[in-house]
Amino acid sequence: MHELSIVLHIIDIAENEAQKAGAATISEIELAIGKLSTIEPAAFDFAWKQGVKNSMLEQAGRITNYIDGKGRCNLCETEFLMETLHQPCPECGEFFSEILEGKELQIKSLRIEEKIKN
Amino acid sequence: MCITCGCGTDEAHIVKDDHGHNHPEHHHHGHNHSHSHGNDHPHVQDRLLHLEKDVLHENALLAERNRGYFDAKQIFAINLVSSPGSGKTMLLERTLNDLKEDFSFYVIEGDQQTSLDADRIKATGTKAIQINTGKGCHLDAHMVLHAVQQLKPEENSVLFIENVGNLVCPSMFDLGENQRVVIMSVTEGDDKPIKYPDMFHTSCACIINKTDLLPYVPFDMDKAVENAKKVNPKLQIFQVSCTTGDGMDNWYHWLKEQVQRLQSA
Numbered sequence A: 001m002h003e004l005s006i007v008l009h010i011i012d013i014a015e016n017e018a019q020k021a022g023a024a025t026i027s028e029i030e031l032a033i034g035k036l037s038t039i040e041p042a043a044f045d046f047a048w049k050q051g052v053k054n055s056m057l058e059q060a061g062r063i064t065n066y067i068d069g070k071g072r073c074n075l076c077e078t079e080f081l082m083e084t085l086h087q088p089c090p091e092c093g094e095f096f097s098e099i100l101e102g103k104e105l106q107i108k109s110l111r112i113e114e115k116i117k118n
Numbered sequence B: 001m002c003i004t005c006g007c008g009t010d011e012a013h014i015v016k017d018d019h020g021h022n023h024p025e026h027h028h029h030g031h032n033h034s035h036s037h038g039n040d041h042p043h044v045q046d047r048l049l050h051l052e053k054d055v056l057h058e059n060a061l062l063a064e065r066n067r068g069y070f071d072a073k074q075i076f077a078i079n080l081v082s083s084p085g086s087g088k089t090m091l092l093e094r095t096l097n098d099l100k101e102d103f104s105f106y107v108i109e110g111d112q113q114t115s116l117d118a119d120r121i122k123a124t125g126t127k128a129i130q131i132n133t134g135k136g137c138h139l140d141a142h143m144v145l146h147a148v149q150q151l152k153p154e155e156n157s158v159l160f161i162e163n164v165g166n167l168v169c170p171s172m173f174d175l176g177e178n179q180r181v182v183i184m185s186v187t188e189g190d191d192k193p194i195k196y197p198d199m200f201h202t203s204c205a206c207i208i209n210k211t212d213l214l215p216y217v218p219f220d221m222d223k224a225v226e227n228a229k230k231v232n233p234k235l236q237i238f239q240v241s242c243t244t245g246d247g248m249d250n251w252y253h254w255l256k257e258q259v260q261r262l263q264s265a
């Protein structure tokens, strides 16, 4: 279950950044997760529920954008939708390809609520 | 929080032995920051922080640090990964015994519990250190950094890092190794590479172990090699039996070549 470990990493980064920015709360977090990143959405959702308890993300909304895998054939340079890492080039059948997109594991943004000094 | 590296680990710790000191400050965790819901500050302002930050950024930085250390000392570091029980420790035991005249070896053992594997390695006369990851299912660069600080591998040595038996999670965590080597055994089925493609994709060599059992299990070697090559056409494949020693020479040859290449660069 590396999803939980990923969730804990996300919490660490988010809390750290929120505190640096002087946030009182985090109201929303936006994530980008590549479909070739080994994260299982169902396992991730489950890990999220467990992981965020007692953290600044407990009440935060979560927007998760799953990014399609995109490969480029090393032989004929065709770019194609990559659903698995062992998918041949649709043009020439070559297995040797470069992954252009789909490996993302990023925190895009945080929406925070700042305290305002009067 | 680790002061040296500024990153947190879950509950991993280095197992204490005769001449090591462990780091009890790494046992911590749990996110119990309390936050009061402002009854006395009615003025709050909404703000969006654009981070675009990689979740594994800290690990990547520490991996680069490890890599820099290995480079500077010309240490050849191998991250050895497989499912539980494919034969990682046995491959090491045999390799360490057979090549002890050729290289100076060091081993970092990663397991959730016990120091059994490190004990097996020490029995070969090799310096080894055990990391217990607790509930953690993989090693990360931070754990390796501290293990290396204690192990103090000498220049021009070969460092094996046996990861926790798991074909999924360790694939995401760069340890700073020169090469990642994945082991599968013939009792696991010839479809392993396409079921767990990430690990085969990120490795440079694949050892297919337990070939002595081929007469007893339905395992199609050609199919296995084909599946592995689909996921990673560059993969070097070695068919071995760690029990009988069959095929080990090819693996040794490759290892020597790799170390020479690094150390003459």
Ligand SMILES: Nc1nc2c(ncn2[C@@H]2O[C@H](COP(=O)(O)OP(=O)(O)OP(=O)(O)O)[C@@H](O)[C@H]2O)c(=O)[nH]1
Residues within 6 Å of the ligand: B082, B083, B084, B085, B086, B087, B088, B089, B090, B091, B117, B164, B165, B166, B209, B210, B211, B212, B213, B240, B241, B242, B243, B244
């Ligand atoms: N028949 C046969 N058995 C083997 C071979 N290599 C390893 N084994 C057996 O497989 C079992 C597991 O071997 P280990 O070396 O402990 O495997 P491991 O990958 O280190 O296991 P974990 O650290 O628990 O993930 C042991 O009982 C070994 O004796 C082999 O080539 N042939």
Ligand SMILES: [Mg+2]
Residues within 6 Å of the ligand: B088, B089, B090, B117, B162
């Ligand atoms: Mg082992």
Ligand SMILES: [Zn+2]
Residues within 6 Å of the ligand: A073, A074, A075, A076, A077, A078, A089, A090, A091, A092, A093, A094
């Ligand atoms: Zn092509």
